[in-house]
Amino acid sequence: MNTLIDIRSLKKHFPIVGGVLRRPIGMVRAVDGVSLVIKRGQWLGLVGESGCGKTTLAKTVVRLLKPTSGHIYFDIPDEVKVEIEELESLGRNNSKLNSLLKENDLATFSGSRVRLFRRRAQLVHQDPFTSLDPRMKIKDIVGEPLRIYRILSGQALKTAVEELLHTVGLSAGQLSRYPHQFSGGQRQRIAIARALAMKPEFIAFDEPTSALDVSVQAQILNLLKDLKKEFGLTYLYITHELLIAESVCDYIAVMYLGKVVEMARPEEIFHKPLHPYSQSLVASTPVPDPKRRVGRIVLRGEVPSPSNPPPGCTFHPRCSRASQECRELEPALEPVGEDHYVACFHPL
Numbered sequence: 001m002n003t004l005i006d007i008r009s010l011k012k013h014f015p016i017v018g019g020v021l022r023r024p025i026g027m028v029r030a031v032d033g034v035s036l037v038i039k040r041g042q043w044l045g046l047v048g049e050s051g052c053g054k055t056t057l058a059k060t061v062v063r064l065l066k067p068t069s070g071h072i073y074f075d076i077p078d079e080v081k082v083e084i085e086e087l088e089s090l091g092r093n094n095s096k097l098n099s100l101l102k103e104n105d106l107a108t109f110s111g112s113r114v115r116l117f118r119r120r121a122q123l124v125h126q127d128p129f130t131s132l133d134p135r136m137k138i139k140d141i142v143g144e145p146l147r148i149y150r151i152l153s154g155q156a157l158k159t160a161v162e163e164l165l166h167t168v169g170l171s172a173g174q175l176s177r178y179p180h181q182f183s184g185g186q187r188q189r190i191a192i193a194r195a196l197a198m199k200p201e202f203i204a205f206d207e208p209t210s211a212l213d214v215s216v217q218a219q220i221l222n223l224l225k226d227l228k229k230e231f232g233l234t235y236l237y238i239t240h241e242l243l244i245a246e247s248v249c250d251y252i253a254v255m256y257l258g259k260v261v262e263m264a265r266p267e268e269i270f271h272k273p274l275h276p277y278s279q280s281l282v283a284s285t286p287v288p289d290p291k292r293r294v295g296r297i298v299l300r301g302e303v304p305s306p307s308n309p310p311p312g313c314t315f316h317p318r319c320s321r322a323s324q325e326c327r328e329l330e331p332a333l334e335p336v337g338e339d340h341y342v343a344c345f346h347p348l
Helices: 054-061 078-088 095-104 112-117 138-148 154-167 184-196 214-231 242-248 266-271 276-283 324-328
Strands: 003-018 023-039 043-047 069-074 121-124 202-206 234-238 251-256 259-264 334-337 340-342
Touching (some): 003 054, 023 054, 023 259, 043 242, 054 202, 054 234, 138 154, 154 184, 266 276
Parallel strands (some): 043 234, 121 202, 202 234
Antiparallel strands (some): 251 259
8 A cells, every 4th residue: 555644743733822912822732743654545543532632633634724833745756755855954945845845745735725635635523413504404515515616516416415325324315404303323424425525535534433322333334444445545533432443443543642652553552552651541441351351550640731741751750661761852653563653762
């Protein structure tokens, strides 16, 4: 599989303003230097505690948010990325570098360039009840992207909407209904149909099954598997439920306080986690299999504020293996085996 998305040192900071003049007095480091590669056709799971930056990362990758710094390469040849790195090492006052970034780095896109990119990447939100306009009928919600981009109109648009609804398991007879007339699982199918309207290559899912019953969760996950196979899609799947990530994802990335601390295949994350935070996540996951019990790991302290993260490794205040090196230096995400990466000076 070739690389579809290559994220390098990506940061997204939000200003904290205060005083009468509402001047910036600090920054919330929601995403703080994430580097991640997503292969074409891959299903990448992103797990971590609430507030660690998962949703912000997804919104930044699909350019609903503008990055503070870093690079986002979407389907860009490796030789172009290498040339950009070489030119950056010479300094940013370089016309050729600026031209290459403007042409290839999604983080620099604006206006019509971002609008054109959104035909190739979509986001499905966590709560379809709030992401679907309650005043619009389903036929208008699903067909809206096709109208905005002036791809289809009239009878051709109606036919396309009917086909999209059929693809996600709904019928054409439901076209004139409103979102409140559907169940939670049906509303999520509608949101998925809207995301498919532009025939994207990449879809980011922000906990799409967290508010659904277990049986409905299974139906939605099976639908996503079928759609991925039928249309050759690439997924970024955000979830709190590690068992779901294990069952459907090709790779899992563990995120803590704006950074990816470990990335590996699901079996590696669950059976041989190397980062102490990954170990605590796995240990806290209830598994209906007595052979996989790994005991309980109690983390000391609280999660630090993303507006004032600790120096060095951000996990060191809660880590039982922290050394002076951890308190002073920030570990990079390094390979420790085949397809296994960890950001830790003392992995298990």
